[in-house]
Amino acid sequence: MNSPRPQSQGLQTEDIGFAVLVVLISIAAAYLLAPYFGAVLWGVVAAIMFQPLTANLTERLNGRKNLATSIVLFGLIALFVVPTILLGINIANEATAIYGKVSSGQIDVGRIFQQILNALPDRIRGMVDEYGLTDLENIRRQFGSSITSGLQTVAGRALTVGQGALSFVAALGVMLYLSYFLLRDGQRYGDMVRTSLPLHVETRDALIDNFLLVVRATMRGTVVVAVVQGVLGGLLFSVLGIEGALIWGVLMGFFSLLPAVGTAIIWVPAAIYLFATGDTIKAGIVVFCGVFIIGMVDNVLRPILVGRDTRLPDFVVLIATLSGLELFGLNGFIIGPVIAALFIAVWNQHRDRRQAKADVAGSPIPPQTKVNAERAAEEAVAHPS
Incomplete structure (x- = not known):
């Protein structure tokens, strides 16, 4: 007949083994979701923000949860997703135009700095002279190149988005797809997470x-x-x-x-x-x-x-x-x-x-x-x- 002690030790070993398995599987799942971390994050945020609205609308629609969730999701697309995409396109176009003007010399950083310098009081201008900030060529080369490279980076996003259009569409699809189910069943999923956490109530x-x-x-x-x-x-x-x-x-x-x-x-x-x-x-x-x-x-x-x-x-x-x-x-x-x-x-x-x-x-x-x-x-x- 087995004594209670070996059974207790065996049970303890099994518990530790299961806890290690849970940690390893959780790490693997997090690694699997890493490429779409942003999409998952914004999907969760959208659900946290608008799940109460979805529940309220469901009640007003006599329990038609799918219809209420679809209305909220299309509202989010119209109010946030579409304007954000259009804003990104316009920013890229505007940055490209400004970058072209800076490169062609239509926007002269050195001249702008000189105008600001001339408007300063004599005492402040003297302090600027002491620190050697009146070297316009150096200002034009350093500050101007920084602005140019920054605008070039922003303008280059248009090409990057074009090349990564498939990844962008996939991430957007994941976010919207996840948002739909979290908005519809967020309370149930939240209760599952709440009861699964190994913490005091x-x-x-x-x-x-x-x-x-x-x-x-x-x-x-x-x-x-x-x-x-x-x-x-x-x-x-x-x-x-x-x-x-x-x-x-x-x-x-x-x-x-x-x-x-x-x-x-x-x-x-x-x-x-x-x-x-x-x-x-x-x-x-x-x-x-x-x-x-x-x-x-x-x-x-x-x-x-x-x-x-x-x-x-x-x-x-x-x-x-x-x-x-x-x-x-x-x-x-x-x-x-x-x-x-x-x-x-x-x-x-x-x-x-x-x-x-x-x-x-x-x-x-x-x-x-x-x-x-x-x-x-x-x-x-x-x-x-």
């Missing part, structure tokens, strides 16, 4: 809820603000007749992701150039619109869209966004803040657990104090700061 639910809050807050507070600021900046530059208004508008939307600095990286140099070339009225319009219209969008819209869903410090958002963009490309502006928020949430829970154990090991906690501590812990997880 309270920890698991808090982390998943925090993840969903951060993704929704990032998309609402970042993408919407970036689009609005980019559109306003592009329209402003277009009305004033500034060359490459579409590209500058897109860059304003991109730099709006950065806290504190934001769109000023684009419109401040534009205002300086307009002032240096004698267009003081246009320069004043750019400054006024940049401060009181484009700049106020962030101050007004972001608190309304984000609310208290996520309270990450500005320096954390800046570092997480820049690092995410560096590591993951465009996908990083979502991945970076999400990782940072989950990092803070996990360590907040770890701190609360240690504090709870220390309180239990010490003196008994009065009932009201315990309730207050639990509420504080829940608040820290839901709104990490």
